[in-house]
Amino acid sequence: MIRVVPRPLCRAASVVTKKRFYSSSALSLQFLDAHHLFDSNSAVKIESLYGRHSKVAAFRANRAPSLFPLVASVVRTLNWGIVRTLRFSEVVDVYGFSHSLESFGMLIGVFASAGRYSQVRCLIKCLVDYDKNVGFSLLELPTILPELSSGELSLLQAYGLVIQVLAESSMLDAAVESYLKAKIFGVHIGVPVCNFLLKSLVKHCEVERAKTLFQNMKNFGPLPNVHTYTILMNLYAKDGMFNIDEASGILKEMEQRGVKPNEVTYGTYIRVLCGAGMIESAREFLKDLLGKGLQYNNYCFNAVILGFCREASLLPRALTVLDEMKACGLTPDVHTYSILIDGFCKKGDVLKGYDLLIEMANSGIMPTIVCYSSLLHGLCMRGEMDTAVNLFYELKYRGYEHDLVSYGILIDGYCHLGDLEGACKLWDEMIQRDLKPDALCYTSTIYGYCKIGCLNEALQQFELMLCSGVAPSVVTCAVIVDGFCKKGRLADAFQFLNEMLGWGVIPNIFIYKVLMIALCKEMPHKVWEVFGAMTKRGIVADVVVYTILIDASLKMSDLTGACRLFSGMSRKAVEPSIFTYTSLINGLCRNGRFPEALSLFEEMIEKGFTPDRVVYTSVIGGYCRCGDVEKAMKLFNKMVQCGFSPDVVAYSCLIDGYSKFLLMDKAESLFHEMIKMGLSPTVVTYTSLIAGYRKMGDWDKAFDMYNRMIKQGIQPDMLANLSLGINRSTEQT
Secondary structure, three states: OOOOOOOHHHHHHHHHHHOOOOOOOHHHHHHOOHHHOOOOOOOEEEEOOOHHHOOEEEEOOOOOOOHHHHHHHHHHHOOHHHHHOOOHHHHHHHHOHHHHHHHHHHHHHHHHHOOOHHHHHHHHHHHHHHHHHOOOOOOOHHHHHHHHOOOOOOHHHHHHHHHHHHHHOOOHHHHHHHHHHHHHOOOOOOHHHHHHHHHHHHHOOOHHHHHHHHHHHHHHOOOOOHHHHHHHHHHOOOOOOOOHHHHHHHHHHHHHHOOOOOHHHHHHHHHHHHHOOOHHHHHHHHHHHHHHOOOOOHHHHHHHHHHHHOOHHHHHHHHHHHHHHHHOOOOOOHHHHHHHHHHHHHHOOHHHHHHHHHHHHHOOOOOOHHHHHHHHHHHHHOOOHHHHHHHHHHHHHHOOOOOHHHHHHHHHHHHHOOOHHHHHHHHHHHHHOOOOOOHHHHHHHHHHHHHOOOHHHHHHHHHHHHHOOOOOOHHHHHHHHHHHHHOOOHHHHHHHHHHHHHOOOOOOHHHHHHHHHHHHHHOHHHHHHHHHHHHHOOOOOOHHHHHHHHHHHHHOOOHHHHHHHHHHHHHOOOOOOHHHHHHHHHHHHHOOOHHHHHHHHHHHHHOOOOOOHHHHHHHHHHHHHOOOHHHHHHHHHHHHHOOOOOOHHHHHHHHHHHHHOOOHHHHHHHHHHHHHOOOOOOHHHHHHHHHHHHHHOOHHHHHHHHHHHHHOOOOOOHHHHHHHOOOHHHOOO
């Protein structure tokens, strides 16, 4: 195959190769004296190929460039320290493009021949960074590296190294294109390079590209190995992207293709199960591994322990798994204890966290600053800032070196309490110690300002973050989006979302939830557009997203759609929450479908959910609208027995129910009871009583309630006026 390389970089390479100052191997330089590396009788004119290098550089006898002596020194010593500080762009500015390219090519050959490929990658990265800055296409770079390195790099090695460098530099477009270009040239990229590229795609949540690369490997080679499958499974173990079906499919395919999973594969699958909320299934899967004698290690147990530690109520189960881990002959490591300490401290049980820290030390494992940071975090969560600060300085006295994490935890603690003054004092101390605030510190202060309603100050802090060169995290952006939404600035929230994508920050499920919740209040029909954008990114809807969608459907009067979504949750193995039930029960009651609402209410109780006041009130209202006031009253009393204080809506439902049956003594009794409870009757409450008394013919009491309503400052509605035959112009009577 004849390669046509019309690019500037390739033209320069051809100029370089016309005259070599070394023999067939770059290593021959070690036998030459630096003063004889140049031909004093020749002048090589090299025209720069980029706009900002338009001068013609001529290397003459009276101005011998110093790069070749440097190369010669590296050949003799293989001293990377000589080369480490070189920047290709700076070298080009001084010595010209062609000479610089030749010198770097020689250096690449030197280190490649010595098998020092990490240094080779660094040198190639210099070329990549230069080409990226001047807007050059990088697709041809691998094709000239073999010649530049005097044959020390093969075309296969060149493509592999370039793909790795591009992937490391997050230049995924160029990396994938280089991979495809290699395929076209018939270069058989090996599994390690493919796995490296796949791992980079997974890291950046490039779902479709990762799947496409994986499929390409299966179809055209190289065939995926256990590491390939594990990397792909890790895609579904990321926060907000847990997908049990995909992960299970990977395990099944491995079995079909005869690829044996290792302990990391199993550990990753366990993480997917735990992340999707199926912690018991994860534990059963681990037990199955033990029973079948399959591979497992601390990582598998730690994944299950982490799953239990994420739920405060399941922390005792995490300790049980710890005991099982010990019984299997595995010794808990620093990660095991760190997970447990962090779990209990996040629950607020700092004492148990401290006990585990002591057990850890007694086991011969030195507690790290990470473990102590969990204790600091637990104290901050409890609002015990004085104790946290005292521990902070005591650790410093013991010789522990506090890092950004420690400072960040305390700053975050102050910000969550709205104490920006305390946070700023620690911020200043951190700066004095030459610690540069990181994304966590900035995010905490931004959150603090948003918490106290100072969105403008939060945005100023965000600008300072960008000016300081600190890249915002997805959490930072989520706080800003949430701040905009809470202020009702939805247009600004979506504009910020677009800017965020430009920074390379991928929205997580929390950001989509915040936007959907805000839209659900203002423009419920727009919720589906955000949901569509979320699913395109491979983010799997959880129970909160389904609940928002159900709520949006109900607000659009689409009860059928809401019921369909609820039924679809079971097919997706998503368990409804108390809020899901509440939303749908309320919608069914409002739309006159009380039998279905009552069925859901009973189902919710059977599943172990404790109804809250909102659910009780909805069902009480449903009974009253159906005319079954006695059952409504029984449920009302049960709600009180369960510790829920009835609100004005619950009382008004019962008063309306009794009034319709002209049981005015009971209605009036409830009326006085609610006033004693400190609840103010609404226009609905008064209108129900007025209508009841009017139907009984007790006009005096009807007018008494009417006048009482006016004295309370409540404007009668049309129904109240019509009940008494009052014209609005006579309301003052």
